[in-house]
Structures are given as C-alpha cells and as structure tokens.
Amino acid sequence: MMLYSPPMTSLLLLLTVTFLLSPTQAKTNLRILPLGDSITWGYGSTSGSGYRGFLLTLLTASNSSFLNDNITYIGTLTSGNLPPPENANEGHVGAVITQIATFAEVPLSWTGALEGDVVLLMAGTNDMFKPNLSLADAPNRLGVLIDEIVAAWPKAAVLVATLTPSALGSTQTNIDAYNLQVPGVVNARAKAGNRTLVVSMANITVGMEVDGLHPNDFGYGLMADAWYGGLLEAKSKGWIQGETSGAVLIKGTSLIQWFGVVVLTLWNCV
Numbered sequence: 001m002m003l004y005s006p007p008m009t010s011l012l013l014l015l016t017v018t019f020l021l022s023p024t025q026a027k028t029n030l031r032i033l034p035l036g037d038s039i040t041w042g043y044g045s046t047s048g049s050g051y052r053g054f055l056l057t058l059l060t061a062s063n064s065s066f067l068n069d070n071i072t073y074i075g076t077l078t079s080g081n082l083p084p085p086e087n088a089n090e091g092h093v094g095a096v097i098t099q100i101a102t103f104a105e106v107p108l109s110w111t112g113a114l115e116g117d118v119v120l121l122m123a124g125t126n127d128m129f130k131p132n133l134s135l136a137d138a139p140n141r142l143g144v145l146i147d148e149i150v151a152a153w154p155k156a157a158v159l160v161a162t163l164t165p166s167a168l169g170s171t172q173t174n175i176d177a178y179n180l181q182v183p184g185v186v187n188a189r190a191k192a193g194n195r196t197l198v199v200s201m202a203n204i205t206v207g208m209e210v211d212g213l214h215p216n217d218f219g220y221g222l223m224a225d226a227w228y229g230g231l232l233e234a235k236s237k238g239w240i241q242g243e244t245s246g247a248v249l250i251k252g253t254s255l256i257q258w259f260g261v262v263v264l265t266l267w268n269c270v
C-alpha cells in the first residue's frame with residue numbers, strides 16, 4: 001500500500017515527533033492585586049493610575065519577561081485611565097493597616113490559591129501620622145495583614161513594599177523606623193515557607209512627590225520599576241508559574257501519542 005511505504009511512514013513519524021517536541025506556549029494567568037492606600041489608588045499621578053499604569057507598560061512591553069502572560073489587575077475599586085478591567089485595585093484613600101486588612105477580605109475571598117496570583121502590598125503610610133495608633137506596633141500590624149493574605153492565598157506571591165518618604169512634620173522619622181522593621185517582618189515569613197518578599201521603594205525621594213506624601217509621575221515610574229524587579233525575583237523563585245494552557249494539554253496526551261508512535265514503528269518493521 002502506498003500510504004504505508006517506508007518513506008511515507010518515516011515522514012509521518014517525523015511529523016509526529018516534531019509536533020511532540022515543539023516548544024509549547026505556556027500562558028500564565030497572572031492576577032495582580034494592588035493593595036494599599038491612596039498611593040496604590042494613584043493619587044497625585046496625572047493618569048490617576050499611579051504605579052499601576054507604569055507597571056502594566058513594563059509588563060506588556062516587547063522586552064518584558066512576562067510578555068506571554070495574561071495580566072489582569074483585580075480589586076473592588078477602580079481608578080485611573082487604564083481600560084477596564086485593568087483599572088481595578090484595592091487602594092483605599094486614607095486607610096491604615098488594619099483598615100486595609102479589612103478591605104482585603106473581599107478580594108481575598110475570590111477564587112484564589114492559584115499560582116500566578118500576586119499581591120502588591122504597600123501599607124503603613126497613614127499609620128505614621130495617626131496620634132492614636134501605636135507606631136511601635138505598626139510592623140506587627142503589617143505582619144498580621146501579611147498572614148491574612150498568606151492564609152487566604154497560600155500560593156500567591158506577596159510582594160511587600162517599604163514606604164515612600166514624607167515631608168510632613170516628623171512623619172519621616174516614623175517611616176524610617178518602620179521601614180527598618182519591614183524586612184524582618186517579611187523575611188521571617190519567607191523563612192517559614194511563605195511566598196513573601198520585600199520590595200524597596202528607597203529610590204523614591206520627597207523631591208518626586210506632589211505634596212510631600214504622594215509620588216508624582218516620575219516617582220510612580222520608579223515605584224513601577226521596583227515592583228517589576230520584585231516580580232522578576234518572584235518568577236525566578238517559581239512562585240508565579242500560574243495556570244497554563246497548551247503545555248498541560250500536550251503533557252497529558254503525550255504518553256498516548258508516544259504509544260502510537262511505537263506501535264506505528266513496530267508495525268512498519270514487521
């Protein structure tokens with residue numbers, strides 16, 4: 001029979017093997033929850049999107065390490081000029097750490113626990129100038145918030161920012177003391193196996209702020225650079241592989257397909 005002549009069988013084998021060994025497009029559903037206060041909301045930026053706009057630009061640029069990923073910002077609020085759903089966030093104006101913890105309950109109740117989920121957390125700025133809140137206890141409150149996130153979404157990468165500076169009164173002294181504690185809070189959890197890491201916002205200065213508290217566009221751009229670096233670090237740790245399509249399908253069927261190849265080869269040899 002023509003179809004089963006040795007050259008034709010070899011061709012079929014070659015095509016099958018090429019198909020099986022061809023690189024597959026793994027697409028990560030990268031869900032990002034920007035969580036915090038007015039700085040996460042984007043107050044003071046001309047776009048209204050703050051760092052979230054600049055970060056999305058970095059993540060979707062042709063030189064991005066996340067180019068093949070399906071990137072979606074999530075949250076109960078919307079602000080800024082990004083097209084929906086990318087304007088979603090959980091940045092509550094004026095919120096202190098404990099209030100952010102309460103607001104976080106809503107998005108954390110959504111289907112989570114997927115690899116590919118990322119939380120960008122920046123909390124504490126408003127705690128720094130509230131006379132009725134303990135400053136010394138602020139790092140503990142941050143830790144409680146991180147534990148809440150990890151308990152709800154154990155596979156998510158939780159990136160925790162140090163605070164950007166302030167020109168308001170003695171606030172900077174408080175921020176300096178708090179920022180010194182942040183790595184200890186975050187790294188203790190990482191040591192315990194939590195997917196937590198610190199993102200330093202030390203590159204932002206008060207000269208890059210519109211009101212001595214909220215970054216201007218340049219400052220928000222530097223914040224985006226810092227978050228991007230944190231995302232790269234999380235990726236290198238294998239924390240954001242995500243739900244994939246394509247590769248999984250091929251892996252799942254490959255045994256059956258190899259069986260077919262073997263049968264075809266044996267059949268051709270006899």
Ligand SMILES: *[C@@H]1O[C@H](CO)[C@@H](O)[C@H](O)[C@H]1NC(C)=O
Pocket residue numbers: 029030031070071072
């Ligand atoms: C992209 O991710 C979002 C959020 O996880 C999901 O709703 C959407 O279906 C995904 N889109 C594609 C094309 O996979």
Ligand SMILES: *[C@@H]1O[C@H](CO)[C@@H](O)[C@H](O)[C@H]1NC(C)=O
Pocket residue numbers: 058061063064065
């Ligand atoms: C990608 O290129 C742009 C424009 O040159 C640059 O601003 C950005 O930092 C680059 N991103 C990365 C991840 O290297």
Ligand SMILES: *[C@@H]1O[C@H](CO)[C@@H](O)[C@H](O)[C@H]1NC(C)=O
Pocket residue numbers: 130132133
């Ligand atoms: C501290 O004061 C603010 C108002 O400035 C209030 O919203 C908050 O509930 C107070 N917190 C505590 C723990 O008393």
Ligand SMILES: *[C@@H]1O[C@H](CO)[C@@H](O)[C@H](O)[C@H]1NC(C)=O
Pocket residue numbers: 150154155189192193194195
């Ligand atoms: C996170 O760390 C806590 C200890 O702080 C530990 O009890 C918990 O099992 C860890 N969770 C994960 C998912 O590693």
Ligand SMILES: *[C@@H]1O[C@H](CO)[C@@H](O)[C@H](O)[C@H]1NC(C)=O
Pocket residue numbers: 199200201203222225226227229
């Ligand atoms: C801070 O700025 C320096 C110089 O541009 C850069 O190399 C570094 O990656 C930045 N750090 C962060 C955390 O963004």
